[in-house]
Amino acid sequence: MTIDFTNRLNTLQTHLKSQNIEVAMITTPANVFYYTGFQSDPHERFMALIIDNRKDEMMLFVPALDKDMAADASIVKNIVAISDEQDPYHILKENLNGQITRFGLEMKVVTMYQHNQLSKAFPEATYFDIQPFINGQRLKKSRNEIVHLQKAVDIIEKVMAEGIKKVKVGMTELELAAELEYLMKAFGAEGPSFSTIVLAGEKSALPHGVPGERTIQHGDFLLIDMGVKISERYCSDTTRTFVIGEASEKQKEIYDIVLQSNQAGIKAVQSGVPLKTFDIAARKVIQDKGYGAYFNNRVGHGLGIELHEEPSIHENNEALAENGMLFTIEPGIYIPELGGVRIEDEVYINETGEIEILTKFPKELQILS
Incomplete structure (x- = not known):
């Protein structure tokens, strides 16, 4: 379009x-x-x-x-x-x-x-x-823009689906990041919309950590945050977190809380209410479970032709949500030395005020062997 x-x-x-x-x-x-x-x-x-x-x-x-x-x-x-x-x-x-x-x-x-x-x-x-x-x-995205944004989301979800098949114990974060960025172009993107984040084990507790020589090991959290830019210049940005081999009860607990938080944030989205409502709804789930100290960033941001655009979804933003806004909902829990979980979706308030979720990649905990 x-x-x-x-x-x-x-x-x-x-x-x-x-x-x-x-x-x-x-x-x-x-x-x-x-x-x-x-x-x-x-x-x-x-x-x-x-x-x-x-x-x-x-x-x-x-x-x-x-x-x-x-x-x-x-x-x-x-x-x-x-x-x-x-x-x-x-x-x-x-x-x-x-x-x-x-x-x-x-x-x-x-x-x-x-x-x-x-x-x-x-x-x-x-x-x-x-x-x-x-x-x-x-701030307000047209239907034409959403078509392009959906294309960018669809590509990154193909990358995620194929990329996790390549995960092997012993490979480094950098090696997996390289595989993912190759797939981005193979599936038709111009390239990543930002430097691909692949973090294993304790490094997954760094919300914006940088992939390095840390090898992927049995029992690790594996956090993958990535997006693509397409030829029409629109971006995607999606995060999913996995566990390698076998999940501990603690890992399952943390993951389930973040998933509930993500779902609560999305459920709260509607036109005409303060943007802070979405952050507060997601944050309350994590706080009520006793992990509030481990979630210290806003719950989302707008995106479009740039990775970070208006609106900023944080707990003090009194501006009202309006039809046409598109933004991420991406709560997380990040525990030093243990690891972190983030689940990120892209949400659109459409022309009639209905909520459309552009991301479709499964959110239940996946164990990668």
């Missing part, structure tokens, strides 16, 4: 005009893609979508080596290529000739260097934060 980039861009421009923003500059690669269809990581080079409401025109500034790709992918066809020896802020000033007094920026991502360069180029400008509106647009 195609994405209506034009409508997204028109919605933003209408908002900017209503706020009397004369010129807006968007530099976050994910936001540039969201509005234009052009995806690139410029690294240290300058890339920006410029909306000039004084002239009712738009420009896409890209590194010269990306010019052809931008011309092919972007709905904004006025493309300004900047070669490595040129000063991008001088080029920007040349193209935005005339005085600018109200300049819109993504305040959270503008560096001090960028601010200083802009201040030199446009000394009369006062800067306004346009990021909250952009975040609000991206």
Whole structure:
């Protein structure tokens, strides 16, 4: 399904005009893609979508080596290529000739260097934060976006199903991570949406641990947290936890509590209630069982064309859940020296307020031999 980039861009421009923003500059690669269809990581080079409401025109500034790709992918066809020896802020000033007094920026991502360069180029400008509106647009996922997100979920679940067949006692976390990332591309993904997390035994108690030379052993928890990015640029993010060989009663207890917490968090999801409700519902299960001290992170986050987007599902977020929001529910218990369990699903509040769970991979405890 195609994405209506034009409508997204028109919605933003209408908002900017209503706020009397004369010129807006968007530099976050994910936001540039969201509005234009052009995806690139410029690294240290300058890339920006410029909306000039004084002239009712738009420009896409890209590194010269990306010019052809931008011309092919972007709905904004006025493309300004900047070669490595040129000063991008001088080029920007040349193209935005005339005085600018109200300049819109993504305040959270503008560096001090960028601010200083802009201040030199446009000394009369006062800067306004346009990021909250952009975040609000991206917060609500269309059905077209969900189709792409579901594709990313389906691929990672194929990877999980095939990947756990390759688990062997004695293989390292890194070896399994490599097998999983090979499968991602074999099943049609562009690659991982983040560095694949494979943690065995006591290392599974590290929520964002890094795979290493730790070997997988009989009796270990095995935590696998991974996702893919597909060609349409949408991400998935799924976690499942397994036990190798045989589970102890303690492992079964911890796993069952996390599963109940995951189910309680999902059951609490509905439109119109504070987002904190979902975290509180999931957290209460773990706290009531005496493991509250071992669950010290939020229960979920939004995702889309980036791995972490709005909304943030934590116990103090008073913002209301709305139709169109998609986010993870991923409670966990992490006990030092013993290990940890996390179960993560992706949940969507659809156009009519119904709850759709994109993830389908089984959640009952699986023992891998």
